[in-house]
Amino acid sequence: MDEPGRPSADAMTNPRADRVREVAKLAGRSGRLKRRQFFVEGPQGVREALQAHRDCLDAGGSPVVEAVYATVECLKRHDELLELVHHPGSRLQVRIASDMVLSAMTDTVTPQGIVAVCNFVDVPLAEVLAARPKLIATLCRVQDPGNAGTVLRAADAAGADAVIFTSSSVDIYNPKAVRSTAGSLFHLPVVRGVELADVVAAAREAGIGILAADGYGLLNLDLLQDESAARAFEQQIPDAQYALEDPTLWLFGNEAQGLAGEEKALADHRVAVPVYGRAESLNLGTAATVCLYASARAQRRAE
Amino acid sequence: MDEPGRPSADAMTNPRADRVREVAKLAGRSGRLKRRQFFVEGPQGVREALQAHRDCLDAGGSPVVEAVYATVECLKRHDELLELVHHPGSRLQVRIASDMVLSAMTDTVTPQGIVAVCNFVDVPLAEVLAARPKLIATLCRVQDPGNAGTVLRAADAAGADAVIFTSSSVDIYNPKAVRSTAGSLFHLPVVRGVELADVVAAAREAGIGILAADGYGLLNLDLLQDESAARAFEQQIPDAQYALEDPTLWLFGNEAQGLAGEEKALADHRVAVPVYGRAESLNLGTAATVCLYASARAQRRAE
Structure with missing residues (x-):
């Protein structure tokens, strides 16, 4: 032997x-x-x-x-x-x-x-939620393995507690997806093969707020960040919309079409990442990065 | 006819x-x-x-x-x-x-x-600087056309005034790079084929601060953002490091090796994007997105 x-x-x-x-x-x-x-x-x-x-x-x-x-x-x-x-x-x-x-x-x-x-290293949704997560990224109908891996890596960098791939998303164990994670697949819990409605219901039950990343969302991420900064400086905020410091599950949609209407409807708020220039939209990796880092920063400042 | x-x-x-x-x-x-x-x-x-x-x-x-x-x-x-x-x-x-x-x-x-x-739609560096830009992204030795296009698109979304590709970078007119820009190539001025030392000298002459994105940088981007938020709330900041509200040119390096020592040495500061999780590093697109959005947000809040 x-x-x-x-x-x-x-x-x-x-x-x-x-x-x-x-x-x-x-x-x-x-x-x-x-x-x-x-x-x-x-x-x-x-x-x-x-x-x-x-x-x-x-x-x-x-x-x-x-x-x-x-x-x-x-x-x-x-x-x-x-x-x-x-x-x-x-x-x-x-x-x-x-x-x-x-x-x-x-x-x-x-x-x-x-x-x-x-x-396989994925874990059940219940195990993730039992650990009292503060930040989760959920990918709905993401098709490109490279994108899936890139978002997982960005979520790892932002210190997210888990990444969830709904059953309609590309398989994170696809060789190209695994390569794009650059090892992050082994850094944080991954859940796969779950239905979005079940994810949202269980997360809400666990006291986690649900935000949908949506280019057409009425709520601007800058506003939420300004509110969060104001709280950090102990300013009064009349009519605050949502506290980024609170436990949050972000929904990200398909790279070409974004989230579908019925997916957005599951969220507490639809949040737009500001486009300051003339780009028609953000690509999935860019949008997810901005959202997850905004949450991470607000949460860490509030700790 | x-x-x-x-x-x-x-x-x-x-x-x-x-x-x-x-x-x-x-x-x-x-x-x-x-x-x-x-x-x-x-x-x-x-x-x-x-x-x-x-x-x-x-x-x-x-x-x-x-x-x-x-x-x-x-x-x-x-x-x-x-x-x-x-x-x-x-x-x-x-x-x-x-x-x-x-x-x-x-x-x-x-x-x-x-x-x-x-x-070709690129313009001379002097033309960009004459327009009193507030935010510029510069790519040094970026090799992958998809990455180059992705950063250009993210810079467009962040409202950057120009993107500069040094002569050692991949050609932005490469078909794959053009495709990755999703049209952003036509949205903002692009400069190409210039030497980094010339870019930095001319930008500094024009009163623009130079920040190098560097995972090993001593200055943390969160600190600069906190300083900027504090100024917005009219707080006193002893020993402030750098005002993100000021006109800024960011340097981004090769996707595998980052910026070289002599490239970093040209900058006023080396700034690290915080990695909150266990990811070893950020990919180029993620890092550039976080840096450019941080500048854009600080500048817009100060307007």
């Missing part, structure tokens, strides 16, 4: 081997759902996956990473990855593979030298 | 025709530089180009659009485009072309039914 954490002697060189095909199947949604697994490519993503794996096992949880495949060259360049695999009790080993094998696994022309097969 | 603005009778159906090849050459940098022209695809981009063309001619300027090629189906779906072409004095006509011709022109698998050949 191979020593755990050490590169195994028998390097994988056959791109048509069964095991390679099994990993490659995780590029498709049905393959992922069948095994409840996905893959992460490249040193940065795999490092975050291995750290999450270590933290999860240390906390008595179940393994995040199931297998790691890498070229010798990649391991030489990134010895921190081997160290992570070596973590006591990680029960992992690195299988050495050729570039052609990694390329066949991930269907990329320029493989990044390392691939980790991971178990 | 064809009636200006009317679809001409002789539809283009040969994807190997000389004129098709001439347009296709604009997909490459050298082809664009030789003719000082680029192309815009799709109804939204072409609409913005035609509006800029009309506004420019009305103001006594030179034509923006040189030629428009479209399918009959696209013109039927978007009659506002024909109306724009019909503008008195636009001296344009739409050439009807087949999908195969448009596909050959733009090298896209799914052509969007309309293409406009445009003259």
Whole structure:
């Protein structure tokens, strides 16, 4: 038996081997759902996956990473990855593979030298809400995997407590989406496959306000930020609209059409990000960034 | 002769025709530089180009659009485009072309039914600075055309007065970059092919402060925003660092490495966008959005 954490002697060189095909199947949604697994490519993503794996096992949880495949060259360049695999009790080993094998696994022309097969990391909605979150981003009908990953990464940067993908959104375990998260997929709880109406009802029950990001919204985000700043300076605010300091769940819609009428109707307020220039609209990543940072800033100032 | 603005009778159906090849050459940098022209695809981009063309001619300027090629189906779906072409004095006509011709022109698998050949729209740096700008975004060594376009669009939304691409940045007339701007390329002045040191020297001479967006910066953007809010509420601020209300030129660096040491050294301050969560860094679009919106908000509140 191979020593755990050490590169195994028998390097994988056959791109048509069964095991390679099994990993490659995780590029498709049905393959992922069948095994409840996905893959992460490249040193940065795999490092975050291995750290999450270590933290999860240390906390008595179940393994995040199931297998790691890498070229010798990649391991030489990134010895921190081997160290992570070596973590006591990680029960992992690195299988050495050729570039052609990694390329066949991930269907990329320029493989990044390392691939980790991971178990699904999403959690139930109830678990997220039980942790008394202050800031949640919810994506409705977002179609582009790159956009989904970018918003997840921005939500991580803004210190959001969770990101929710409704059942009509692209699969966050799509390889392109995973790549766009730059590791953030392993940083904060992710919920998927839920219906928007259920999310909103449960969040409201938990005392969380619901804001819809809507270019046509009557409420301007600047007004909410001004109100929040005024409270910080202990000014009186007559007719305040909504306290950005309060626990908030933001709804973001499809990249081309935004939120649908029935989706907006579920929110407490429809909030427009101001467009100061002549742009017709903001792209999804820009709008989500401005909204989440506005909430994060108001909440942190009020702490 | 064809009636200006009317679809001409002789539809283009040969994807190997000389004129098709001439347009296709604009997909490459050298082809664009030789003719000082680029192309815009799709109804939204072409609409913005035609509006800029009309506004420019009305103001006594030179034509923006040189030629428009479209399918009959696209013109039927978007009659506002024909109306724009019909503008008195636009001296344009739409050439009807087949999908195969448009596909050959733009090298896209799914052509969007309309293409406009445009003259370069960038302006000299001196012209931008003479207009007493308050907010400018400068991109240094940005490599991905999609990122360049996204930042230009975010700068437009934030009401920036200009966007500058230094000579080491990707060409903003690259078709993918043009597409990512979603028309914003025609909304605000763009400067290109300038050296960063020259930009900074000229901006400083014009009384504009220089801020470098830098994840390792000692100055936190939140602090600058708090100072700005405090001034708005007429509070005393001992040891204020920088007034976001003042005219500002932001420097944004390469998407992977950020700004280089010698680039940061040109700035008055290095400003970090706060990362509240566990994300290692922000992506370029997110960072630029937060910085530009912070400036825009401070400046508008102070007006």
